[in-house]
Amino acid sequence: MGVKLGSIVSFKVISLSDLKNARVAVDASNTLFQFLTKIRRQNLPLFNREGRVTSHIYGVFYRTINLLERDIKPIYVFDGPHPRLKGQREHLVESLAREYGYLRKARRNKEYTIARTLSLSPEILYDTIISETQELLTSMGIPWIKSPGEGETQAAYLTRIGKADYVLTQDYDALLFGARAILRNMNFSQNSVECSTLEEFLKQNNITYEQLVDLAILVGTDFNPGVRGIGAKKALKLVQKYRDIGSMFSEGKLKHFDVEPIREAFLRPEVISPKILFNAPNTNQLKGILMDFGMKPERIDKGVRRLVRAYKGLQMIQSTL
Numbered sequence: 001m002g003v004k005l006g007s008i009v010s011f012k013v014i015s016l017s018d019l020k021n022a023r024v025a026v027d028a029s030n031t032l033f034q035f036l037t038k039i040r041r042q043n044l045p046l047f048n049r050e051g052r053v054t055s056h057i058y059g060v061f062y063r064t065i066n067l068l069e070r071d072i073k074p075i076y077v078f079d080g081p082h083p084r085l086k087g088q089r090e091h092l093v094e095s096l097a098r099e100y101g102y103l104r105k106a107r108r109n110k111e112y113t114i115a116r117t118l119s120l121s122p123e124i125l126y127d128t129i130i131s132e133t134q135e136l137l138t139s140m141g142i143p144w145i146k147s148p149g150e151g152e153t154q155a156a157y158l159t160r161i162g163k164a165d166y167v168l169t170q171d172y173d174a175l176l177f178g179a180r181a182i183l184r185n186m187n188f189s190q191n192s193v194e195c196s197t198l199e200e201f202l203k204q205n206n207i208t209y210e211q212l213v214d215l216a217i218l219v220g221t222d223f224n225p226g227v228r229g230i231g232a233k234k235a236l237k238l239v240q241k242y243r244d245i246g247s248m249f250s251e252g253k254l255k256h257f258d259v260e261p262i263r264e265a266f267l268r269p270e271v272i273s274p275k276i277l278f279n280a281p282n283t284n285q286l287k288g289i290l291m292d293f294g295m296k297p298e299r300i301d302k303g304v305r306r307l308v309r310a311y312k313g314l315q316m317i318q319s320t321l
Helices: 028-038 055-069 092-100 102-108 112-118 122-140 151-160 198-205 209-219 232-242 245-250 260-267 283-292 297-314
Strands: 012-015 023-027 073-078 144-146 166-168 181-187 192-197
Touching (some): 023 028, 023 151, 028 055, 028 073, 055 122, 055 283, 055 297, 073 151, 102 112, 122 283, 192 198, 209 232, 209 245, 209 260, 283 297
Parallel strands (some): 166 181
Antiparallel strands (some): 012 192
């Protein structure tokens, strides 16, 4: 779901060339959802002849190459077990099946192999897509991390300890976890991306990071439903006036609720400090994976050549961040 801060968080459009040599922590779940919803044919995700979903493979393969060719180093961060407070999140494929009616459409069109794939439990299909993506990244030599909790939490932490410069995500939650800067709406054809920094947001609104977390709690997060009738703009005014939720309680502005566990989830999440290593692509393994997913040989060869050239240009094989 993510916290709804769109009315108060501003982004500026920058050129992808401004990200040269940047290390970008990619919110993998968020990115895969984009690929599964946008890379499709006749309102269905892409499938190979065996009925395996392939949208995520095509998306990650070409997105990663496009980043490397622009001297941008991606680090993919995947969700681990969900934190204690967080309710059951809708899985990627479960959302697709419900919102777009993929399963019904496949059955109606007598695409029975595809229908069988979509009939798998959402958890199985979700886990399969994740493991396939991780295998692809490993063969490409691209580092990926499994977070102890939410992927965006870990991605934000990488920017705080200097192992990444940005978090690439469509959500605002990374800011709440202390990400120094977030990117969204990356467009390679227009050579642009939108950027927002935590420091600038806090300075513009004269609040602290801890007060931003209180603001989000008032609006509602993945950990709590928020206070009825309070949106982002009203929450900002309340925090600017009272400075914290505790003061709102003491002055009778809000009915008391247990705010500390929610604060803890944002301010002290479980994270790791991993070693991040770029390896030489295993081109034979990579070609085999892409072939299994039905990519045409000429496209495979061209893509792999682009990947190898990008690695050589960056001189980052066996480089550690």
